[in-house]
Amino acid sequence: MGKSLQSTACAVSAIVTIPPLGIFLIYKYPKWSVPVRITITIIAAIWSIFWAVIMVFGFPFIDLLFFLLFAFIVFLVNSRSTKSDPSPIEDKPYFDKENQHLNVPARYGGNELAYHYENVDVAGAKYRNQTVDESLLGKEISFLPEPENEHDSSALKIMCGSAMLGYVHKGKIRDMIFDWKKRNNMIFSVVSQIDTENKSIKYFIAFYKPIDVSAILDACKEELKDSNNEYSDDEGTL
Structure with missing residues (x-):
């Protein structure tokens, strides 16, 4: 039992x-x-x-x-x-070649977007010997000074890896690049357009600067001060 x-x-x-x-x-x-x-x-x-x-x-x-x-x-x-999801990858600048979409976040790595310029012409691209093809589209580029240039000691080469695409035109953008590089601030740039028939190359460039935390704090202090003043005025009218 x-x-x-x-x-x-x-x-x-x-x-x-x-x-x-x-x-x-x-x-x-x-x-x-x-x-x-x-x-x-x-x-x-x-x-x-x-x-x-x-x-x-x-x-x-x-x-x-x-x-x-x-x-x-x-x-x-x-x-x-139920493991915690891995921390999301920080949104960073990139070019989505498949969807022809350029992602340029307002903030990245402690920096904020200051200026950006689209479809800037590469100077002298058609005179280069390298083949201009669609494979360059979306690739990141860098800027290298060429002080030994006999025509312009301030010349700035545009490099895609080890290949030289051309030069940065004289003017505002070139001055900004020198200024940004001098301050060691972040520059993001990619090939944005390719014209294989005319051997024309255009690029996108974004200038980032460190986030000014002190300015944010000052703005918060001013806002708090204004709120306190409004509160004091309201008390005085009671």
């Missing part, structure tokens, strides 16, 4: 406890993927079958053993499925 009661108790605990536990875990952790949910459901369903075996053989500890095994499996699955 005692054996029968033990078997019945094991069977009831297996039926009542395990399947609802599996369902509860599915809804408790909604980030779980569909395969994980299906796996838990199957495990819970299979577990409910053990009550028949337990009832027949009457092993009082097998119920606890399988429950611990199930809990351990759930722990392993949960530790993999």
